[in-house]
Amino acid sequence: MQIKVLVEKIKENILRDYDKEVDKVTVQEMHNVVAKIAITEISKAWHESEIRFNENRHAYFLSAEFLMGRAVQNNLICMGIYDEVKEALDQLGFDINKFEEIEDMALGNGGLGRLAACFLDSAASINVPLKGYGIRYKYGLFKQTIEDGFQKEYADNWTSFGDEWSLRRFEDSVKIKFNDLEVLAVPYDMPIIGYENDNIGTLRLWQSEAIKDFDFELFNNCKYDEAIKDKTIAENISAGLYPNDNTYEGKVLRFRQQYFFTSASLQDLLRKYKELHGNDFSKLVSLNTIQLNDTHPVIAIPEFIRLMTLENNMKFDEAFNMSKEIFNYTNHTVMAEALEKWDISLIKSLVPEVYEVIEKINEKLIEELTELKVRKEDLDKYEVIKDNQVHMARLATYIGKSVNGVAEIHSEILKKDTLKEWYEIYPEKFQNKTNGITQRRWLASCNKELTELYTRLLGDNSFLKDLTKLKSLEKYQDDKEVIEEFIQIKKFKKRELIDYIYKHEGIKLEEHFIFDVQIKRLHEYKRQLMNALSILDIYFRLKDGELKDFTPTAFIFGAKAAPGYARAKAIIKFINEIADLINNDIDVKDKLKVVFVQNYNVSYAEKLIPGANVSEQISTAGTEASGTGNMKFMLNGAVTLGTYDGANIEIVREAGEENNYIFGATEEEILSIKDSYDPVEIYNNNKHIKRVVDTLIDGTFSDGYEEEVIETKEEVVEVAEENIEEKEAQVVEEKLVEGTFKELYYALLKGTHWHQADHYFILNDLDRYFEARIKLNNDFKDEFAFAKKCFINSVNAGFFSSDRTIKEYAEEIWKL
Numbered sequence: 001m002q003i004k005v006l007v008e009k010i011k012e013n014i015l016r017d018y019d020k021e022v023d024k025v026t027v028q029e030m031h032n033v034v035a036k037i038a039i040t041e042i043s044k045a046w047h048e049s050e051i052r053f054n055e056n057r058h059a060y061f062l063s064a065e066f067l068m069g070r071a072v073q074n075n076l077i078c079m080g081i082y083d084e085v086k087e088a089l090d091q092l093g094f095d096i097n098k099f100e101e102i103e104d105m106a107l108g109n110g111g112l113g114r115l116a117a118c119f120l121d122s123a124a125s126i127n128v129p130l131k132g133y134g135i136r137y138k139y140g141l142f143k144q145t146i147e148d149g150f151q152k153e154y155a156d157n158w159t160s161f162g163d164e165w166s167l168r169r170f171e172d173s174v175k176i177k178f179n180d181l182e183v184l185a186v187p188y189d190m191p192i193i194g195y196e197n198d199n200i201g202t203l204r205l206w207q208s209e210a211i212k213d214f215d216f217e218l219f220n221n222c223k224y225d226e227a228i229k230d231k232t233i234a235e236n237i238s239a240g241l242y243p244n245d246n247t248y249e250g251k252v253l254r255f256r257q258q259y260f261f262t263s264a265s266l267q268d269l270l271r272k273y274k275e276l277h278g279n280d281f282s283k284l285v286s287l288n289t290i291q292l293n294d295t296h297p298v299i300a301i302p303e304f305i306r307l308m309t310l311e312n313n314m315k316f317d318e319a320f321n322m323s324k325e326i327f328n329y330t331n332h333t334v335m336a337e338a339l340e341k342w343d344i345s346l347i348k349s350l351v352p353e354v355y356e357v358i359e360k361i362n363e364k365l366i367e368e369l370t371e372l373k374v375r376k377e378d379l380d381k382y383e384v385i386k387d388n389q390v391h392m393a394r395l396a397t398y399i400g401k402s403v404n405g406v407a408e409i410h411s412e413i414l415k416k417d418t419l420k421e422w423y424e425i426y427p428e429k430f431q432n433k434t435n436g437i438t439q440r441r442w443l444a445s446c447n448k449e450l451t452e453l454y455t456r457l458l459g460d461n462s463f464l465k466d467l468t469k470l471k472s473l474e475k476y477q478d479d480k481e482v483i484e485e486f487i488q489i490k491k492f493k494k495r496e497l498i499d500y501i502y503k504h505e506g507i508k509l510e511e512h513f514i515f516d517v518q519i520k521r522l523h524e525y526k527r528q529l530m531n532a533l534s535i536l537d538i539y540f541r542l543k544d545g546e547l548k549d550f551t552p553t554a555f556i557f558g559a560k561a562a563p564g565y566a567r568a569k570a571i572i573k574f575i576n577e578i579a580d581l582i583n584n585d586i587d588v589k590d591k592l593k594v595v596f597v598q599n600y601n602v603s604y605a606e607k608l609i610p611g612a613n614v615s616e617q618i619s620t621a622g623t624e625a626s627g628t629g630n631m632k633f634m635l636n637g638a639v640t641l642g643t644y645d646g647a648n649i650e651i652v653r654e655a656g657e658e659n660n661y662i663f664g665a666t667e668e669e670i671l672s673i674k675d676s677y678d679p680v681e682i683y684n685n686n687k688h689i690k691r692v693v694d695t696l697i698d699g700t701f702s703d704g705y706e707e708e709v710i711e712t713k714e715e716v717v718e719v720a721e722e723n724i725e726e727k728e729a730q731v732v733e734e735k736l737v738e739g740t741f742k743e744l745y746y747a748l749l750k751g752t753h754w755h756q757a758d759h760y761f762i763l764n765d766l767d768r769y770f771e772a773r774i775k776l777n778n779d780f781k782d783e784f785a786f787a788k789k790c791f792i793n794s795v796n797a798g799f800f801s802s803d804r805t806i807k808e809y810a811e812e813i814w815k816l
């Protein structure tokens with residue numbers, strides 16, 4: 001589009017929609033206008049892409065979460081019109097960077113939801129026919145502030161200024177029937193713009209609405225609240241995203257959400273199929289394949305069979321056999337607390353017909369196991385219905401045509417541990433699909449400067465379509481000019497980050513510090529507590545004069561804790577107490593800074609990652625399924641300081657262990673010491689470790705439990721009582737009364753009702769972590785040598801493009 005034409009269009013739209021002159025327009029209004037023009041621009045290509053999609057074999061991606069982030073920048077880049085729009089806005093006196101004020105679309109918790117978003121982007125960009133199905137939550141992941149060191153949560157009303165990138169498709173609404181309630185699922189479609197290829201994918205998100213949202217009779221009888229009662233109840237279903245990452249809650253509303261969106265998606269799929277093929281279902285499984293993103297959408301399996309048998313007159317056996325061809329399951333975690341199990345009574349009371357199908361599936365399973373000569377006493381380990389609960393991972397593994405993990409080590413753990421008995425009988429189902437990230441968002445969009453350097457060196461930007469092309473840049477690793485330019489880009493991104501952090505947190509960092517960054521959900525297995533203890537250790541040793549040559553380091557954290565996860569919240573407070581101590585100690589002001597940024601989300605990640613020197617990936621070996629944050633850092637030229645876990649293993653395989661800082665216990669070591677592990681012995685014999693652990697109880701810090709925690713305590717106990725046995729709730733309460741830092745101390749040294757002491761082997765790795773940090777700290781002094789490592793990481797990140805991952809799904813699972 002010509003700039004002149006664009007400028008006119010923008011003016012026209014502003015006048016029509018907002019009745020204003022351009023200079024009076026708000027950022028949100030300008031954003032909406034640009035989005036509207038962009039959507040109009042792609043509407044023909046979108047329509048044509050949809051037709052191609054339906055004509056050929058295609059895949060559906062069912063996910064309870066899509067962590068999309070902000071759309072505008074990425075979409076303009078993918079359309080190839082970013083520079084034109086920027087220029088047009090410039091001419092109108094509007095700085096395109098102001099779009100940074102636009103809300104993120106945060107309909108996901110963390111890695112799992114972000115993966116779903118990267119997959120859609122990749123599929124659109126490499127022409128894989130993939131449609132996303134999910135829930136249009138009214139409120140996304142809560143917004144976080146840090147007040148007096150504590151996390152506070154606020155509602156994320158992300159559509160309050162509109163949702164211009166989506167189209168409401170009321171005509172495609174479907175009804176969802178629960179035993180006690182019937183609601184309308186109304187789809188909103190969001191275009192997923194392929195990178196400069198005219199292919200537009202679709203993310204279809206379902207919103208729950210009342211079938212009859214206003215009872216006129218009740219209204220006339222002055223029963224105003226009752227007149228809109230149905231509306232309120234129906235809209236509750238898609239009202240909010242559950243803020244739990246890697247844990248599961250047996251809540252009725254959560255189950256309703258899962259059934260709601262999977263049933264709507266299947267009805268949509270079947271309706272489209274019937275439009276083209278009538279009631280002849282012979283092509284159904286050859287044209288359609290469905291990927292279940294974790295167990296959240298697994299209720300789709302019995303719902304599919306229910307729809308085929310009860311609403312389409314198919315025989316059970318035929319529908320059952322079809323289900324075994326059409327569904328595939330991705331496991332995302334080995335954490336026991338995340339493996340979903342639903343009470344039979346809950347499922348029965350909400351969707352009795354679906355429950356009957358599950359019973360029949362279970363009968364089929366037992367038949368099959370008997371044929372396979374599985375011993376009677378072993379049936380327990382397989383049964384989908386066991387101890388009055390339905391095991392969703394078992395259901396998915398039994399019916400799934402393929403079952404995959406998300407990094408090599410994770411897929412191996414599934415086979416030898418988590419799903420071991422299933423691997424024994426169905427080895428052919430098991431696959432690995434190492435996760436990936438899209439280079440459009442995580443390089444082109446967030447790091448234009450590095451993108452420009454690579455474009456210049458390669459002669460074109462085709463690496464945005466094939467990231468493995470960066471590998472050929474390895475030849476520049478000793479080129480003084482190239483590495484110098486690479487250094488300058490990192491410094492520039494650090495300065496941008498310094499400004500951003502100053503603006504949002506009021507803390508001024510300095511460019512010559514190492515930027516050491518740990519950003520991810522707050523979880524014990526991710527070991528932010530180990531990082532915190534290690535920082536304290538460094539601080540004390542600096543005070544003792546023990547670390548003479550320490551390169552100044554800024555330790556940056558960003559993390560949200562699930563609101564009911566008391567220990568995670570205690571760790572946030574602990575980190576903020578440490579930050580307070582260190583940032584106010586003039587003895588170390590030239591050496592150390594600690595920042596906990598508020599409201600870590602996709603847009604903050606897009607600032608933090610390009611400015612980082614060090615990527616903290618320190619989960620206990622064998623606990624992080626893959627990680628994708630690690631890949632984003634690698635691509636943007638940070639070294640990994642991490643454990644042998646998840647995709648870290650594959651990252652150092654691609655970029656060289658010598659260019660990263662890998663430390664700590666391997667998964668094998670953890671397995672071998674597990675039963676005899678004694679953290680108290682480490683604590684007693686290591687004065688450095690004892691000193692930092694003791695700060696949890698010796699009055700160095702205040703956890704503020706008297707003022708703050710009492711309130712939190714009630715919330716936690718409430719949550720605990722709903723979810724776990726009364727007895728355990730009491731334990732939670734006792735610990736909280738003593739104070740949250742004390743509780744962390746006990747968790748490390750004494751263990752609790754449900755976990756052994758130091759369940760995540762923090763003390764076991766602390767020494768080796770310190771050594772790796774000191775080595776890194778020392779290596780940083782040689783600017784060129786360190787930058788060379790970063791450069792080698794970046795140009796070897798090709799394997800971690802989600803384009804590669806999607807290609808593997810398309811070829812090896814979806815058979816497209």
Ligand SMILES: *Cc1c(COP(=O)(O)O)cnc(C)c1O
Nearest residue numbers: 110111520601602605627628629
């Ligand atoms: C990539 C990403 C994650 C996942 O990070 P991990 O380090 O892999 O856990 C979580 N949240 C956001 C906002 C992300 O962009």
